[in-house]
Amino acid sequence: xxxxxxxxxxxxxxxxxxxxxxxxxxxxxxxxxxxxxxxxxxxxxxxxxxxxxxxxxxxxxxxxxxxxxxxxxxxxxxxxxxxxxxxxxxxxxxxxxxxxxxxxxxxxxxxxxxxxxxxxxxxxxxxxxxxxxxxxxxxxxxxxxxxxxxxxxxxxxxxxxxxxxxxxxxxxxxxxxxxxxxxxxxxxxxxxxxxxxxxxxxxxxxxxxxxxxxxxxxxxxxxxxxxxxxxxxxxxxxxxxxxxxxxxxxxxxxxxxxxxxxxxxxxxxxxxxxxxxx
Numbered sequence: 410x411x412x413x414x415x416x417x418x419x420x421x422x423x424x425x426x427x428x429x430x431x432x433x434x435x436x437x438x439x440x441x442x443x444x445x446x447x448x449x450x451x452x453x454x455x456x457x458x459x460x461x462x463x464x465x466x467x468x469x470x471x472x473x474x475x476x477x478x479x480x481x482x483x484x485x486x487x488x489x490x491x492x493x494x495x496x497x498x499x500x501x502x503x504x505x506x507x508x509x510x511x512x513x514x515x516x517x518x519x520x521x522x523x524x525x526x527x528x529x530x531x532x533x534x535x536x537x538x539x540x541x542x543x544x545x546x547x548x549x550x551x552x553x554x555x556x557x558x559x560x561x562x563x564x565x566x567x568x569x570x571x572x573x574x575x576x577x578x579x580x581x582x583x584x585x586x587x588x589x590x591x592x593x594x595x596x597x598x599x600x601x602x603x604x605x606x607x608x609x610x611x612x613x614x615x616x617x618x619x620x621x622x623x624x625x626x627x628x629x630x631x632x633x634x635x636x637x638x639x640x641x642x643x644x645x646x647x648x649x650x651x652x653x654x655x656x657x658x659x660x661x662x663x664x665x666x667x668x669x670x671x672x673x674x675x676x677x678x679x680x681x682x683x684x685x686x687x
Contacts, residue, residue, distance in 0.1 A: 410579040411632075413605075413640045414596035418579035419463070419547050421597075425577065426460050427451030444543075446674025458543040459536025463551055465528040467480055469517025471532055473510045477501065481538050501537050504572070505530045526557030527603040530564065537568070544568065546578040559586050566590040586630040598639055598647045604648075605635070607659040615659060621646060623684070 410418045423429075424438055428671070441448050444457070468476060477498045485494060502508040507530050515531065516522010518678055523531065529549055536544060546565070551556035562583075568574040569592075583591070594612060596605040613631040616622060616638060625634040639647060654660055 410577070410582070410595045410597065411518060411581075411636065413636065414581070415463050415556070416597040416599055417601040422545055422547055422577070422579050425454070425456035426458055428460065443671075449468055454543075457543040458545055459539065459547040461529075461532050461536055461549060463547045463549075465532045467515045467528060467531060467535075469515050469520055469522060472512050472514055473502070473507060473523070473647055474498065474512060476515060476531065477538065480535050482668060484591055497538060498603070504537065504568070505534050506648065507531060507534060524557070525553050526560060529553065529557075529561050532563070533561075537574075541574065543575045543577065546576070548579050548581060550580060550583070552601060554583055559584070562587045562590050577611055580669050582636055584634050585630045585632065588630070596635060597638060598651065600644075602648070602651045604639055604647065605659075611659055615657060616650075619650060619653060621649065 481494045515521045565576045567574050591609045594609045
């Protein structure tokens with residue numbers, strides 16, 4: 410999920426994840442959220458998913474191993490053996506490349522500890538312990554330098570390709586190597602309307618096909634170009650982009666894909682806007 414600050418990326422992520430946020434009391438949420446064709450409740454979505462917040466909430470005086478083992482003990486089924494808990498923690502650390510940090514103190518504002526990128530990976534590991542089918546992450550690259558940000562997103566990409574985890578994240582302005590790792594993108598305008606939703610590789614062609622949008626400079630990456638259009642264009646232009654997207658072949662393909670998924674899972678196809686996860 411991409412878009413300028415205040416577009417509603419975190420709010421949308423909270424709704425999809427089934428999290429009840431204080432700011433959601435100011436408006437009404439409508440529509441249906443389906444996973445594998447079945448309509449889900451917020452409780453069901455929380456049970457099958459993990460959520461990594463924008464800020465790392467970690468105990469600074471614990472080592473990485475102690476923190477993860479404590480969480481595994483609390484969250485895995487009662488009766489799970491100590492050996493099984495240790496194996497799960499060890500496998501999760503290997504999946505995220507943090508096994509060498511097992512005996513390192515996490516650290517906080519009072520004591521030295523892990524770097525920002527390492528803390529982010531520990532936060533992801535905390536949620537990954539329960540083998541969730543979906544991982545929600547609220548701007549996981551915030552506060553990281555470009556190299557660590559790329560490492561984090563690369564790890565998340567591998568979770569999807571190697572372990573079958575659906576990863577849904579919000580991000581403010583990805584650099585080129587991060588953008589290439591995103592399979593599909595949803596772009597929101599500053600007022601929260603959908604400007605684009607579809608394969609990331611198709612976004613460039615869609616925006617360059619709009620005659621009223623200034624041409625992309627050759628030295629500007631497509632992600633920066635798209636967000637510049639959304640942020641700097643007059644509201645009327647951004648609204649026109651939203652309307653034209655709904656008429657585009659990409660939007661039609663999205664609808665056909667949704668209908669095919671719904672039919673595959675034996676669900677009735679409605680005209681309501683629905684989130685479908687394959």
